[in-house]
Structure formats: structure tokens, C-alpha cells
Amino acid sequence: MAADRGPLRVAVVGAGKISGAYLRTLRGRPEVRVVAVADLDRGRARQAVAELPGARAETPAEACAAEDVDLVLNLTVPAAHAEVALAAIAGGKHVYGEKPLAATTAEARRLLTAAERAGLRVGCAPDTVLGTGLQTARAVLDSGAIGRPVAATAFMVTPGHELWHPDPEFYYRPGGGPLFDMGPYHLTALVTLLGPVRRVTGLAARPTERRTIATGPRAGTTFPVEVDTHVTGVLEHESGALSTLLMSFDVWGGRLPHIELYGSAGSLSVPDPNDFEGPVGLRRAGEPGWESVPVLAGHRGAGRGCGLLDLAEALAAGEPHRAGGELAYHVLDTMESLLTAAATGRAVTVASSCARPAAVPLQG
Incomplete structure (x- = not known):
């Protein structure tokens, strides 16, 4: 114990x-x-x-x-x-x-x-949302700088993990794929920023039935693809905001933004949610261009395991930890619901919800 x-x-x-x-x-x-x-x-x-x-x-x-x-x-x-x-x-x-x-x-x-x-x-995991990138974006959002959040976009596109991972098969089995592998980063960020998801709809595809390992001692080995590798969806948050999500292992050279938020008074550019840091940009309504936002919140210099340290500190203080099980469950439920929507061609209500995690003051 x-x-x-x-x-x-x-x-x-x-x-x-x-x-x-x-x-x-x-x-x-x-x-x-x-x-x-x-x-x-x-x-x-x-x-x-x-x-x-x-x-x-x-x-x-x-x-x-x-x-x-x-x-x-x-x-x-x-x-x-x-x-x-x-x-x-x-x-x-x-x-x-x-x-x-x-x-x-x-x-x-x-x-x-x-x-x-x-x-x-x-x-x-992911605990990347506790870093300065996502937490600075949240601080700007919570300040009202872009007004009422209306919509968001979240993209992750790559040609596939078999190009760099020596044993990539698990990425292409149930529990893997671009949605289950990388989706948690983007969805955890969206829930942290905009709150839980109420309903989803989307489509998915599996363009390639087999993949070939490109590196390591097993280079040239082929293996079957058991999951969809291109998933796109629309998420309706409980707040009313709509997020467009694209997760793909089938795109070469995509130049899409990681995450952008669009509000009634401006837009917010959010860094890669797979990283703890990164630039945050703000475009105010009526202004001619984007402005860089200084670091305002989050753990400086954080790395994988930051969420475990947060749990340890919260446990000692008798407080809730941020990278919690109910948040992770809601993200999993949202992903599962999105795949159900893609398979049935119908919008699916997400059964679960969760509390928006507490913000992280600037630390370190």
C-alpha cells in the first residue's frame, strides 16, 4: 500500500x-x-x-x-x-x-x-498537457482573449511508424492505429482546453492491408494492418464548441497545424500536443497578424513522467491529480465512439464525461 x-x-x-x-x-x-x-x-x-x-x-x-x-x-x-x-x-x-x-x-x-x-x-499519459505549451494556450483561452470558443482543428499526419520503429506491429493492432496511438495527445489537449466531448461523428479508412518495416534488424519484414489508419471526425463539446480531428498514418509531407482554436474575438495557435513546450500564437479580431505569446503557465523543462510527479504531489497533499483516470477514460470513450460512428455512419453520443483538469501555474 x-x-x-x-x-x-x-x-x-x-x-x-x-x-x-x-x-x-x-x-x-x-x-x-x-x-x-x-x-x-x-x-x-x-x-x-x-x-x-x-x-x-x-x-x-x-x-x-x-x-x-x-x-x-x-x-x-x-x-x-x-x-x-x-x-x-x-x-x-x-x-x-x-x-x-x-x-x-x-x-x-x-x-x-x-x-x-x-x-x-x-x-x-499523456502528461504533455502539463507543460508550458498547452498550459500557456489555456491561460490565454481562459483570459477571454479570443472570446467565446466556437471551434477547433486538431491534426496529426504521418506516413507511418514502421519507417522509424524497429518493431512497429503493435501500432497496427487493436489498441493502436493513429487514433489510439496519437489521438490521446490531441484529444486530451482539446478536453483540457474546451472541456469534455458530448457527441462525435466521423469516417475511417484502411488504404493499405500490409506494411513493411523500414529500419532495424527486421527491415523488409511485412506485417498485416488490423486497424483503420486514416480517421477523421467532428467532436461536439459540452460547451458547444466543435472540433475537427484528423489522425492519419497515410499522409506524406502534410503541413497542417497541430491545433488551432477559433473564438468570437480571435484565434489561438497551439503547439504540438506531443511536446511539452512550443510557441503559442494569438490573432486578435481586427488585428493584421499573429502575435507571439510569452510563456505564462505550466511546468518548464517537463518530460515524460511529469504527470506521475503531479500524482505523487497530489497524493501527499490529499488533492486531485491532473493526468487522472477519468480524463483518460473519457478520451478513450471518445475515440471508441468515433470509431463506432465511422463504422455505422451515424453520430454517437459519448456516454462518459469528466472534469476539466485544474490549470498549472508557471513552475520551474
Whole structure:
């Protein structure tokens, strides 16, 4: 169970590519202490703990049951997110996971219910919205500088992750695809800025049935595509604002903006929600051009794991954490609803809602 005082003791489950970014953020922070790294490949776990004095390498089952672990950082592949999270909760551990929260809303609801019954917290990436880029944009929006929000656009286009990832198959299996892989960044940003989503409609396509790995020892290997790789939709927020979303693994050289907000008194250019920082631009009604907005809010120099640190601080203070399970569930529910809308050709009401996370004052 969680310690009452001292740093939050963390076990990392999943020592893949993203674990390095998390460990760079967590290493040396007083709020947390990484005590173990677990992976099905024990060699990868040993390699990770070589740079973590006092930490041990073990199996995922051992990490979820260990007495000296307060929180499991779940960095497994999307298909395993729910299974590992439920095992951690059964072992009395808080959980912070990579996105999406689970492969389906049914799995996600089971783990949230289990955590609530056990009195444990669930956090989930992305935490990029806690950086200076998105939080500065939020500060401008909340100041009323663009008036009443009317609409937004959010785009993520790339030709595909098989061009750079040596083992990209999981991106093209259920729980992956551009919507489930990259959509959480854009949707979490949109919910943070405009509030929860009420209704969605959209279309999706799968132009290519097989992909070819372009790099690494398996270059030239082909594999099947099991999910739609081009998804577009319109989201109606509870506030009345309408967001247009495009997520694609089928676009070469797109030059679309990451996110833009359009209001009754101006427009706001928002940086890439996959990053913690980036320029924010403001175009006021009647003005001839865009103005650059200085950094106003958010964590300076933040990295992957910032949301876990926020959870640790909130737990110690007895306050809600920002990158929370209900937010992640609503984002997952919105994505699932969008794919249902695309498959049926009908608008779908999003069953869940969530609170808009608290803003982050300028820190660091």
C-alpha cells in the first residue's frame, strides 16, 4: 500500500523504448524513488536498472506484488495495459500508465472500479498537457482573449511508424492505429482546453492491408494492418464548441497545424500536443497578424513522467491529480465512439464525461 511519508516508491513495468524518457524524468526527483524495473525480457530490465542505484530487475508479477512498491508505472504495450494495471491494483498499488488507459472502455472501467474500491489512484499519459505549451494556450483561452470558443482543428499526419520503429506491429493492432496511438495527445489537449466531448461523428479508412518495416534488424519484414489508419471526425463539446480531428498514418509531407482554436474575438495557435513546450500564437479580431505569446503557465523543462510527479504531489497533499483516470477514460470513450460512428455512419453520443483538469501555474 502507499507510504504515508517519504518518496513514492515506483516499480516500472515495461522496459521498452519509452521507459528511458520516463526514467530520465524520475531519476533523482525527491517525490519518487524507482525501486524496481520489470519486463518479460529480464535482460532489458537488468539493462535499465544498471543506471538506477539500489533498484532491482524482476518480473512484472513480482513488481505488482512487491511490499516495497507504492505505485506501478505501466509502460507495457496497449493490449496489456488493463491486465498489468489490474494486477498492480490487486497488489495494493497505485497505477500510472502509458496511453491509452486500456484497449477498450470495458477494460478501462474495470480497472477504474477496482482502484476506487481499493482506495487507490489511477493516472495516465499523456502528461504533455502539463507543460508550458498547452498550459500557456489555456491561460490565454481562459483570459477571454479570443472570446467565446466556437471551434477547433486538431491534426496529426504521418506516413507511418514502421519507417522509424524497429518493431512497429503493435501500432497496427487493436489498441493502436493513429487514433489510439496519437489521438490521446490531441484529444486530451482539446478536453483540457474546451472541456469534455458530448457527441462525435466521423469516417475511417484502411488504404493499405500490409506494411513493411523500414529500419532495424527486421527491415523488409511485412506485417498485416488490423486497424483503420486514416480517421477523421467532428467532436461536439459540452460547451458547444466543435472540433475537427484528423489522425492519419497515410499522409506524406502534410503541413497542417497541430491545433488551432477559433473564438468570437480571435484565434489561438497551439503547439504540438506531443511536446511539452512550443510557441503559442494569438490573432486578435481586427488585428493584421499573429502575435507571439510569452510563456505564462505550466511546468518548464517537463518530460515524460511529469504527470506521475503531479500524482505523487497530489497524493501527499490529499488533492486531485491532473493526468487522472477519468480524463483518460473519457478520451478513450471518445475515440471508441468515433470509431463506432465511422463504422455505422451515424453520430454517437459519448456516454462518459469528466472534469476539466485544474490549470498549472508557471513552475520551474
